[in-house]
Amino acid sequence: MLRHLGLPHRTVEVSIFEGAGRTPEFLALNPTGKVPVLQLDDGRALAESNAILAYLADGTAYLPNDPFARAKVHQWLSFEQENVEAVIGSLRHWTMTDKLARRAPDIVEAKRAGALRTLALLDRELSLRPFIAGQAYTIADIALFAYASRAEEAGIALSPFAEFRAWVARVEAQPGFLAEVHPYSIDPHSAGELP
Template identity: 40%
Template sequence: MKIYADIKSGNCYKIALLCSLLKIPHQWIAIDILKGETSTAEFLQKNPNGKIPLLETDDGRFLSESNAILNYLANGSALLPDDVFERASLLQWQFFEQYSHEPFIAVARYINVYLGLPESRAKEYEALQTGGHNALKVMETQLEKGDFLLGENLSIADISLYAYTHVAHEGGFDLSAYPAILAWIKRINSLPDYVSMNDFPSDGAT
């Protein structure tokens, strides 16, 4: 199995973290977005949408979109509940991540970390703060009720939202006002086989 990705991307890091937690063997193939490596003819044959992460299965099929990949890889594990309502609740949080969280927190981080906060995007960066904090407030309210987003058990809903939340400060979001989120981050950091963005190998088989 091959994973085409950039470990600095939260969407890609989700996959790295899940593979580590579930000890899924794979080959990590580093892709540099800023160098246009997702726009080459070779890559576009694999994913016409030209985005990472991208999973290539052992039999040569391709799957894109980070949360779809998480659902595929977590199938049969404790991180993907069997109960129909719980699974729908999990998907609810993954849709929340893509529509209410990532467009603010991840984009602000991209402008700051990847682009160096250019003056031309300073107003956009500031405008993203309100939406990001709204998403964090929703998470805080939920995590005051239990250790994880679905209650007392870790699921891929947590992995989906952890990826960009734990580096939200890199997008200008101060997490000190969210004690439940900080405690949740600490719980995930303490998981057996946890791997961070910094200590994950940039390339090679794992």
């Protein structure tokens, strides 16, 4: 979103797997000790990816002014948190940090089944319109793209989901699209568990 809007910013890496998210200073920014956190110039902080997206997109084309259209974006942001980040995102993280073998097999299988249901639902919905909340690219697309587009890194094939793959291409074609991906290995402690 920062790139789409051309907003200057500075990125600060926080080694949450070493406990940096549990320091009093960081907990003052985000009481959950997680990343990301957006800290404004005046010192105020906002946590949770979708809250940050909504804040940055307010008053832009990425978050509609019409109450119903805006609510549809929020509907898909909620869906992303429950069905994409918590399912595909977790499975991807476990896979890429060698944690899969440490997870209960029934939980892993439930996540795989959930990922397939999520992708099938997105594929069906994206056969009806070019973007998830309607005709225009919004923060709902940005949020869903982050983990859903990387499902193959969680061992979930995208080949059965043609409409979804076409949507991925539409998102990647957006002006200002940020293709940069940081591997989990950027934090050598990411293979461990959070403190």
